[in-house]
Amino acid sequence: LxxxxxxxxxxxxxxxxxxxxxxxxxxxxxxxxxxxxxxxxxxxxxxxxxxxxxxxxxxxxxxxxxxxxxKQAVTFVNAGKKVNSKFPEYNPFVMPDEGYMFYVTQKEGTTGHVYDAKGYFASDIYISKYKYGNWTRGRSVGQPNSYGNEKVTSISENGKYIVYYVDNPLSKNNLQVAENRKKYSFNPPKKIDDKRINNNSGKQHSGVFSNDGNTFIFSSKRNGGLGGYDLYIVKKLPTGKWGEPQNMGPEINTEKDEIYPYLYDNGQTLYFSSNGHNTIGGFDLQKSTYDNVAKKWNSPENLGLPINTPFDDYTICFGQNKKTAYVGMWRKDGFGEKDIYQLIFENEEPLYTTINAKVMYEDSSQFTPALTIEVYNEKDELTGIYTKKQDKGSFIMVLPPGKYKINLLQNDNIIYQESIFVKDHNLYKDFVEKKIILKGIPKQE
Missing domain, CATH: 1.25.40 (Serine Threonine Protein Phosphatase 5, Tetratricopeptide repeat)
Structure with a gap:
């Protein structure tokens, strides 16, 4: 510069x-x-x-x-070196409980061991598990990875359908789907067997299924479109066959490209990437909501800063609520080219855990005396004061995810201290019972 x-x-x-x-x-x-x-x-x-x-x-x-x-208040958390590398990693999509993440990598060691036009290795689809607060080392999903390019383009909101883009000499430029048969276990991917979707005269790019699998929104460049890649919607007929794909029209599509559709809010919100709508530069992420009265999609809104950047921003995937999301982007604190990040929206309410803490003495069957409980966060800031009445064996705390220190006080004297971790991601529970065992014999008031 x-x-x-x-x-x-x-x-x-x-x-x-x-x-x-x-x-x-x-x-x-x-x-x-x-x-x-x-x-x-x-x-x-x-x-x-x-x-x-x-x-x-x-x-x-x-x-x-x-x-x-x-500009929104957003914290960016890098997924770590077990997922990211000096090569591009992007298109992260998580299962509903955020326990597993599928993503695309072009790092050394991908299946084909061949380079693309930009000098990177051909893209493969990898998977990582969220364990003990970190993402584990990514590994290949196997099929449909090959010596060509494969990408994950979406996971349905309920985690039932994964859509892959596959482009190799044996399966040229088509969309495939893998269906969840049980938790985290998917059937082998199959080409979406309908020529109106996988159109040989056009180019397919990406797609997403509704939760029930009866609606499919996909991006394709074909005759009759409004520009480059357009978004199309197609619904299943009572016969189980797909109907005729419908262009989503000028409210959604532009003379340029619309790609990577993603459905949320039980199909009521459509996210996608476009270089034709208002943009900060290149492709930006957009959002449209469905009007159930007018039976149409509303004009898209740019997701704004800092989610969108001057670079190309392609996909977004949300976790259990809109407190967290996942994107692939270039940032100065990254490991190389594009990295995968978790976004934490500071102004969105987190998922709270209710903790029913039972207090007892190890060598006494008596109920405990009246106690005051102080809770401190990681910054050693007092976040809550709770009281437990005499002869009441428990107290209730309601806390968002994070690390805390709790002090139990009797007559202003600390008689017990403990650090606790309120879990998030796939470890999250909305109700937890906890026992606190005090040593000795309870002191009389």
Whole structure:
């Protein structure tokens, strides 16, 4: 960036330097300065292709500046080195309880051991388990991985259907589905056997099933579309066969590309990626909700900053509620190219756990005396004070996920301390019973 800045002020600089300096500023999220240099190049540039791109990028910078005041409070948590590498990892999709994650990797060791046009290894689908607060080392799912490119494009909200994109000489450019037969165990993937979906004259990209499997939304480039890749919706007939796919229309589709559909809220919310709607740069994640009265999808909304970036943002997947989500993106704190991150939305309510704590003495059958219970978070901040009346053997705490220290006090004196961990992800439980055993004989009040 600094080298381009110095070169951009030189009288002998190549004409395109101004454009590429603006682009570097754009990628570094310096939207105001990027807009200034894009506009400068629009006025002075002679390369028609770059001038056109500068106009488009300037529009993206203006949009970023307009939505900057609405930037959401989001924490990014890297999935760790057992999942991410110096190569691209992206398209993360979790099971409903967030116990397993499917994702795409192009790291060394993928099935084909061949390179794609960008110099990366061909893409494979991997799976990782969430265990003891961390993601385990990713491993290949086996089928449909091959020496071609395979990608996971969605998991239905209830975890029943996984859709894969497969492109190799034996299975060219098609969508496949694997159905969940029991918890975390899927049938072998099969090509969606309908020529109206896997259209040989077109190109398929990605798709998602509704929870009941009777609706399929997919991205395809084919005759009759509104632009490049469009989103289509198709429903099963009473016969079990698929009906005719319907283009989702100009409310959703643009003259450019719409890809990676993902359904949430029991099919009432559609997420997808587009470079044709309002964008901060490249592909941005969009959201549309279904109007049950008008029987149509509403105009999409950009998911905004910092979820979308100046780079291409393709997929998003939510956990048990909208407190957490998963994306693949480039960030400065990453391991290499794109990494997988968990997003934690600070303004969304977490899943709370109710803890019924029973207090007793190990050498006495008596009920315990009146106690005060103090709860401190990881920052040693007091987050709650509870009381237990005399002759009452338990007290109730309601806490969000996290690490805590509890102090039991009798007459303002600490008689017991313990650290507790309120679990999240697939370890989460909404109700927990806990025993606290005190040594000695209860002191009289």
């Amino acid at each position: 600094e080298d381009l800045k110095s070169l951009s002020t030189s009288a002998q600089k190549p004409e395109e330097t101004t454009f590429y300096y603006a682009l570097a500023l754009h990628f570094n999220e310096q939207y105001k300065d990027a807009l200034k240099f894009y506009n400068q190049y629009i006025q002075t540039g002679t390369n028609a292709k770059l001038v056109s791109q500068a106009r488009e990028n300037a529009k993206a910078c203006k949009y970023a500046l307009a939505i900057l005041p609405k």
